[in-house]
Amino acid sequence: MSRPSSKVLEILEQLISFQTVSRNSNLQLIHWVRDYLAGYGVQSRLTYDSTGQKANLFATLGEGKKPGIILSGHTDVVPVEGQKWDTDPFTMTVKGDQLFARGSADMKGFIATALSKVPEFLAADQQAPLHLAFSYDEEIGCIGVRGLIQDLEEIGLKPAGCIVGEPTLMEPIIAHKGTHRFRCCITGREAHSSYTTHGVNAIEYASRVIVYIREIADRLARIEKRDDSYTVPYSTMQTGLIRGGLATNIVPKECEFQFEARTLPDMDAAALYQEIRDFAATLLPEMQKVEPLAAIDFEWLASAPGLQMQEDHEIVKLAALLAGNAPNGAVSYGTEAGLFQKAGIPTVICGPGSIEQAHTPNEFVALEQLAQCETFMQRLVSNR
Numbered sequence: 001m002s003r004p005s006s007k008v009l010e011i012l013e014q015l016i017s018f019q020t021v022s023r024n025s026n027l028q029l030i031h032w033v034r035d036y037l038a039g040y041g042v043q044s045r046l047t048y049d050s051t052g053q054k055a056n057l058f059a060t061l062g063e064g065k066k067p068g069i070i071l072s073g074h075t076d077v078v079p080v081e082g083q084k085w086d087t088d089p090f091t092m093t094v095k096g097d098q099l100f101a102r103g104s105a106d107m108k109g110f111i112a113t114a115l116s117k118v119p120e121f122l123a124a125d126q127q128a129p130l131h132l133a134f135s136y137d138e139e140i141g142c143i144g145v146r147g148l149i150q151d152l153e154e155i156g157l158k159p160a161g162c163i164v165g166e167p168t169l170m171e172p173i174i175a176h177k178g179t180h181r182f183r184c185c186i187t188g189r190e191a192h193s194s195y196t197t198h199g200v201n202a203i204e205y206a207s208r209v210i211v212y213i214r215e216i217a218d219r220l221a222r223i224e225k226r227d228d229s230y231t232v233p234y235s236t237m238q239t240g241l242i243r244g245g246l247a248t249n250i251v252p253k254e255c256e257f258q259f260e261a262r263t264l265p266d267m268d269a270a271a272l273y274q275e276i277r278d279f280a281a282t283l284l285p286e287m288q289k290v291e292p293l294a295a296i297d298f299e300w301l302a303s304a305p306g307l308q309m310q311e312d313h314e315i316v317k318l319a320a321l322l323a324g325n326a327p328n329g330a331v332s333y334g335t336e337a338g339l340f341q342k343a344g345i346p347t348v349i350c351g352p353g354s355i356e357q358a359h360t361p362n363e364f365v366a367l368e369q370l371a372q373c374e375t376f377m378q379r380l381v382s383n384r
Contacts, residue, residue: 002371005116009099011036012112012370013092015075016101022076022139025053029075033057033115033134040118047147054136056148061121061130067160068129069318069380070345072336073111074138074145077103083361098364105353105365110165110373113352117377124381131159138336141181141302145336149343158344161315164337165351167358167365170372171328172319173349175229178263178306179334182273183256183299184209184280186244189291190253199251200291203244205283206255209296210239212279213259216272227264229329235263236332237272258301262332265306273300305338307347315346322379323350323372331355350376 018029034044037059044059060068080089080102087093089102099109111134121130136144152159166173186206191199217237226233237259244255263269280296287294309316311327320326327348333355340347352369 003367004113004370004374007116008113008370008374009092011115012099012104012109015108015112016092016103017090019090020076020103021079022137023079026075026136027053027055030055030057030134036115037118040122042118042122045151047151049136049144049147054144056136056144057132057134058148058151059132061118061132062124062126064126064128066128067158068131069315070131070133070159070162070340071114072133072135072145072162072164072340073107073114073351074135074336075108075111076136076139077106077108078139078359080361085361087362089363094367097367099367099370100362100364102363104363105167106355106358106363107166107351107353109353109365109370110351113370113373113377114165116374117381120378120381128160130380133162135336142179142304142334142336142339143302145339149339153343160346161318162337162340162345162347163315163319164335164340164347164349165373166335166349167351167353167355168328168331168349169354170323170350170352170369170376171325172316172323173329173331174307174309174311174316174327175265175330176307176334176337176349177230177235177332178265178267178269178304178338180261180263180269180273180303181258181301182260183258183301185297185299186255187293187295187297188253188287189251189294191251193249193251196251198290200287200294201251202255203252205287205296206242206244206257208283209276209280210242210257210259213237213239213276216275224264224267227330230264230332232262232332235261235267237261262334263306265308269303273298304334304336305342307335307337307341307349309341309346309348313346316348318383319348319350322376322383324375
């Protein structure tokens with residue numbers, strides 16, 4: 001069984017120890033990476049969120065006449081609360097041929113492997129530079145990378161392509177769905193539950209909207225043109241969070257829920273969103289007969305475009321060469337790749353580990369996957 005170098009494991013152990021759950025600051029990790037790169041004479045550009053508590057990092061290794069390639073990864077991870085872990089999720093634990101920790105697969109393994117090769121990248125013949133792009137808040141809507149991309153546009157940097165290291169079992173992925181997240185807030189009227197007709201039950205009206213969303217999802221499953229390159233070959237919708245009510249004997253005044261759409265490239269998410277809003281508007285007259293101030297308010301929380309690349313594009317062929325694997329179609333989950341492509345940067349997804357392990361208790365990455373990623377990076381050194 002192939003194993004990664006001790007350098008990869010040393011850096012990965014450090015990255016995992018930073019508890020960069022999206023609700024937390026990621027500055028400890030970013031500053032550690034900045035200082036690590038500075039030790040090799042590499043300067044980093046940091047772009048911050050509005051609070052100054054989170055930052056993206058962008059760094060360029062070497063120079064060259066040709067446009068360079070970006071290696072991209074997000075630094076945030078999902079929470080561990082409510083999950084049953086057999087080990088400390090923020091302490092790297094190796095058992096047999098697997099490495100357990102939050103972020104081991106999604107996606108600090110890729111970042112650690114890229115960082116481990118910095119000395120080799122700098123020492124290689126430089127026909128083109130190599131760029132490192134590490135973002136914040138990918139897990140809650142690909143938020144941070146937008147500022148990083150905007151910064152690149154403002155300084156006029158035009159890379160030749162980007163490789164996003166999400167877990168793909170080191171197989172190049174050339175397409176993924178768009179991801180769109182929404183919030184709906186229902187305001188009704190409180191009343192004693194023995195006088196339900198005097199109130200407007202926000203939970204019940206929210207339920208009617210949720211059922212309508214389910215009906216749209218069922219319709220898409222029935223009639224949308226299939227794309228069998230995806231595991232789920234049609235656009236999907238689902239409600240993921242709901243909150244409302246104070247007690248069973250009180251007609252609830254407020255209810256809030258969040259829902260999402262995962263769309264194929266040809267599906268218009270805005271049209272789906274408007275259809276739901278139009279349905280909700282038909283409920284308002286009924287609500288406002290009892291409570292004139294009753295309301296149904298929507299907010300589009302986040303949106304990340306899908307990715308659609310051609311197999312014969314240079315960045316796809318390069319990723320296939322480096323990985324030693326042919327392009328393997330599409331995935332249903334979303335990444336930052338679509339935002340890079342939308343900004344005019346050809347992008348492919350390829351990284352160690354399986355998406356089936358991401359976000360799960362006892363998340364792990366196979367050591368062989370990290371070794372394959374290290375080979376990928378070494379080949380990139382040789383192909384500069």
